[in-house]
Amino acid sequence: MSADNALLTKAMDVFRQKLESRGLRKTPERFAILREIYSSEGHLDVDNLYEHMLRNDYRVSRATVYNTLELLVEFDLVKKQRFDNNLTLFEKSLGYKQHDHVICTRCGAVQEFCDPRIHHTKAMVAEIFGYAIQRHSLNIFGLCPECRQKEKASSADTE
Amino acid sequence: MSADNALLTKAMDVFRQKLESRGLRKTPERFAILREIYSSEGHLDVDNLYEHMLRNDYRVSRATVYNTLELLVEFDLVKKQRFDNNLTLFEKSLGYKQHDHVICTRCGAVQEFCDPRIHHTKAMVAEIFGYAIQRHSLNIFGLCPECRQKEKASSADTE
DNA sequence: ATCCCTGCAAAGGGTTTGCAGACGC
DNA sequence: GCGTCTGCAAACCCTTTGCAGGGAT
Numbered sequence: 001m002s003a004d005n006a007l008l009t010k011a012m013d014v015f016r017q018k019l020e021s022r023g024l025r026k027t028p029e030r031f032a033i034l035r036e037i038y039s040s041e042g043h044l045d046v047d048n049l050y051e052h053m054l055r056n057d058y059r060v061s062r063a064t065v066y067n068t069l070e071l072l073v074e075f076d077l078v079k080k081q082r083f084d085n086n087l088t089l090f091e092k093s094l095g096y097k098q099h100d101h102v103i104c105t106r107c108g109a110v111q112e113f114c115d116p117r118i119h120h121t122k123a124m125v126a127e128i129f130g131y132a133i134q135r136h137s138l139n140i141f142g143l144c145p146e147c148r149q150k151e152k153a154s155s156a157d158t159e
Numbered sequence: 160m161s162a163d164n165a166l167l168t169k170a171m172d173v174f175r176q177k178l179e180s181r182g183l184r185k186t187p188e189r190f191a192i193l194r195e196i197y198s199s200e201g202h203l204d205v206d207n208l209y210e211h212m213l214r215n216d217y218r219v220s221r222a223t224v225y226n227t228l229e230l231l232v233e234f235d236l237v238k239k240q241r242f243d244n245n246l247t248l249f250e251k252s253l254g255y256k257q258h259d260h261v262i263c264t265r266c267g268a269v270q271e272f273c274d275p276r277i278h279h280t281k282a283m284v285a286e287i288f289g290y291a292i293q294r295h296s297l298n299i300f301g302l303c304p305e306c307r308q309k310e311k312a313s314s315a316d317t318e
Numbered sequence: 319a320t321c322c323c324t325g326c327a328a329a330g331g332g333t334t335t336g337c338a339g340a341c342g343c
Numbered sequence: 344g345c346g347t348c349t350g351c352a353a354a355c356c357c358t359t360t361g362c363a364g365g366g367a368t
């Protein structure tokens with residue numbers, strides 16, 4: 001927990017700096033949203049975030065949530081992820097090394113992994129197409145171990 | 160063009176078979192939508208598709224377009240792609256080898272590339288997490304050569 | 319005191335749904 | 344003829360926008 005608090009503190013410092021350098025206001029709502037994200041594990045959608053805040057500590061409007069998230073993504077404090085399910089998810093990104101996602105198409109579970117090979121692919125693309133690469137998004141879809149079991153069980157039922 | 164027609168013919172055969180095996184109806188609308196997709200190059204969104212069909216040959220409702228696309232994706236005749244820009248795109252997939260996408264974040268251009276390394280990554284994930292991998296989606300974002308030039312030019316302007 | 323930011327509620331855009339009539343089987 | 348599919352329009356959901364009041368600077 002203390003490590004997380006340190007991370008949150010650092011994130012707040014960065015946020016403060018970036019806001020200042022852009023001449024934007026340091027409002028309590030903005031920091032409350034940052035805190036909420038850095039106190040959560042894993043991925044949040046806008047609704048989760050909004051509800052958590054309602055329950056826990058702060059009342060903000062959805063408009064402000066959207067507005068702030070946009071800033072946080074721009075400042076590289078939060079990553080925006082769009083999987084397949086029409087859902088947009090956010091996760092804290094400060095201090096986290098780059099990673100990609102494995103998603104279970106049955107239960108929606110999300111896990112993270114890291115494969116350095118992707119860098120070679122990006123370098124290759126940069127070379128071949130002359131792109132200035134900015135970032136990538138790699139998602140692998142499949143059935144998690146638990147859901148594989150369930151699939152097996154239910155297909156056995158129908159036989 | 161004749162190669163494309165052959166592809167379309169094959170796609171229609173597959174579609175016919177799959178529909179039959181599932182006890183679904185072979186309606187003219189469904190085949191018209193398949194034809195439209197296989198007659199287009201690159202990526203289409205639902206609106207493009209709908210407008211093309213209006214102009215070219217067939218009047219279908221949007222509901223039917225959505226309904227049919229869902230089937231086509233399920234039957235592996237069409238691939239659904241979701242990049243970052245809130246847009247869902249579709250492309251024909253029969254006879255096309257697996258490929259991924261490079262997207263220009265400035266002009267929206269999309270190019271395709273193929274890197275076998277991704278298979279190793281998928282195998283690794285399957286092994287480590289015990290997933291039964293179904294598919295993946297890899298998108299690389301950056302500036303295309305033309306937009307790199309323009310960026311340079313416009314930043315020179317402001318100096 | 320300024321004017322940027324927030325909250326609210328309404329608008330927007332893409333997708334889904336419910337129902338009646340049409341048509342593949 | 345039966346039961347599914349289509350078309351239409353309304354409903355939906357998430358996100359954005361416009362405006363007036365409030366708070367950071």
